[in-house]
Amino acid sequence: MENTxxxxxxxxxxxxxxxxxxxxxxxxxxxLTVATLGFCYPIAVVMLxxxxxxxxxxxxxxxxxxxxxxxxxxxxxxxxxxxxxxxGIYYLFASKTIKKWKVKHTTFA
Numbered sequence: 194m195e196n197t198x199x200x201x202x203x204x205x206x207x208x209x210x211x212x213x214x215x216x217x218x219x220x221x222x223x224x225l226t227v228a229t230l231g232f233c234y235p236i237a238v239v240m241l242x243x244x245x246x247x248x249x250x251x252x253x254x255x256x257x258x259x260x261x262x263x264x265x266x267x268x269x270x271x272x273x274x275x276x277x278x279x280x281g282i283y284y285l286f287a288s289k290t291i292k293k294w295k296v297k298h299t300t301f302a
Contacts, residue, residue, distance in 0.1 A: 204253025210244065218244045235265035238291075246299055260298030268294060 222237035239262045246256040272290065275283040 206251045206253075208249050210248030215244070233262075235269050236262040238262075239265060242295055251301075254301040257300050257302040258295075258298055259300060260294065264298075265291075265294065 218241060222240050225240075226234050226237045239258075239260060242260065243258045246258040249256045268290065272283065272287045276287070
């Protein structure tokens with residue numbers, strides 16, 4: 194258990210993104226995905242993750258996302274193919290795979 198002195202030395206954690214900006218990024222990501230019939234979905238996902246991490250500060254340190262759409266695209270094709278082969282069962286595990294990729298590419302700026 195931590196003592197109160199070390200707790201008081203910690204910097205604040207917060208999210209500084211605005212509601213309007215958040216809505217606009219989500220609309221852009223949705224339009225991009227719909228306009229390309231889902232082909233650019235990885236670009237939209239990376240756009241959303243980058244916006245979210247750029248506006249997140251943990252204990253005084255801003256987060257940074259280093260992942261790329263091309264890196265997610267390969268994983269997305271694999272998830273899609275394995276989902277078809279397993280009649281959709283693999284989709285149950287896909288969110289964990291994407292979450293691991295997201296965390297792997299999130300660092301402090």
